[in-house]
Amino acid sequence: MSAMILVVEDEPAIQELLSLNLRHAGFEVRVASDAAGARQAVHERLPDLVLLDWMLPDSPGIRLAKWLRSSERTREVPLIMLTARGTEQDKIDGLEAGADDYVTKPFSPRELIARVRSLLRRRAPQLGGDAIDAGDLHLDPDTCRVTGAGQALPMGPTEFRLLHFLMTHAERVYGRGQLLDQVWGDHVFVEERTVDVHIRRLRKALEPAALGGYIHTVRGAGYRFSTTQEP
Template identity: 65%
Template structure:
């Protein structure tokens, strides 16, 4: 998705490179050189994610992360630590204060973008991609809309999350228990049969645009979404 990302990095060259890479990936970027500037930005508008350098002038990145985690308004903002520290103890320290991930310098823009996408997906699975298109079916997570040939498909929240997961993991087969973990969450205790109910609802909605065959039953294994349109089963 096009996320709003705050980059807290005091080295101008690194800050510029990160910001450029993020903008090329269609993210909205705010930059700060220290914790004080970062907090001013956060007070105006909450970012979707913070890229936070460990070594900052004044308040360190690790201390600033603690502040964010102690404050009710900011405690759920995803944080990825950026640091030249490669020792395991430092990584553990970063994760223990509540960082969602840890990137060791030097790193490639590709690795950074992949880690950002992974963190955003974990925090908000349905918002991890701006647009997904498979087999003529379009899912726009930013607008929370699914269309085919210009016709909108009306889905409930659970069916939308289920379709999003299947579309972003196309051609892979998932068992009912795996879908429960990925879509409902492993902390939710519901029966495997619940998946079947929502698959039927999803197919019924997709049937209005003749795309129900994209969601396929793999007998004895589970379900998959395939780009090859076939008659639906099960």
Template identity: 55%
Template structure:
């Protein structure tokens, strides 16, 4: 479930992008100007950015330049969306750090294909069908999870929760961030619901004698423990 930040000031285009990208399984955040884009990236780092060239206040080119200049955001993939089709403009967009460039109008199938190609190249754990962490394997296509040699049976919410955690092992996700990524922006769910589903995930993942790979960070949230190697789990299974 890659998280996409769409920076587009034309409402019809942004809504069309949001609708189609959600159908493809992406989590989508919409902003309509450059200032909001920079603030949003600081608050919640996306996996990929779709960035319109022509924006109010701060241009897409300037946003890309600023993101590439910051250590914490320089690696975020950026695809530029623009009505500018001249070769000189395409070259300029790539030179300032865009990973790809798509000229309007474009087909959604081409955009999604390019997004997945960029993600496979830059963030394979987000884009691929299979994610692995130590002895845990999650298959997004078949919705199956294995720990070592045994199957782990998860409900849909626990599966999505594990998927989010496996995309960034070691990163601490707040409960609010997990609500956003697992349940979505438009669904009201109480914050303590996250704790309930983390408990269910742990119960399904861990058998007696196995080390719990999910780490609780007091007053912060949850993460997959980067020090977990799966060795003790292998002995127990």
């Protein structure tokens, strides 16, 4: 499942450099050249991570960072500040505004990609490319394959994304609305009961290995992944 990165940068050469390197690394990229464009992009679709330039033509990037952190919808989105301002106080100001990391220009694209991946692993592990083992279940996001007790378990792309998210957040309970936002994306408008349909399909896909019980129903709350099977 490819992460979507929003690049907020007004210099065309740097914007292109970032976009090319991020796409080459397997990320989906959207770009904005100013704060107004960034707000519109976020309104249309919540990004998985924001790369934000400090100096924007219509508003300081640090003000946009504070705006992102002020909203419940965007406050958990990972944020990396990009700037030529490299003093200790500038870094403190950026971090206090809500940035998770701070990269000074000029920067190494390889180092930046490494920082992006590291931050996504910490804040959104389902967007990483690491294989996951839980009980008798093995999921490989790079090959989109799932095996249970040694046998292949074919499933649809939505069931795969749903299982990937639940496995990377094992033992936590998620309501239908939360799963829609995390798995389908908050820009997709579908009925919450759609989640129930795909949970049933996911359990059916896991049944050949007798692992359907890994998906727990928590009455009145939602669903949870646990290797302690439900009866």
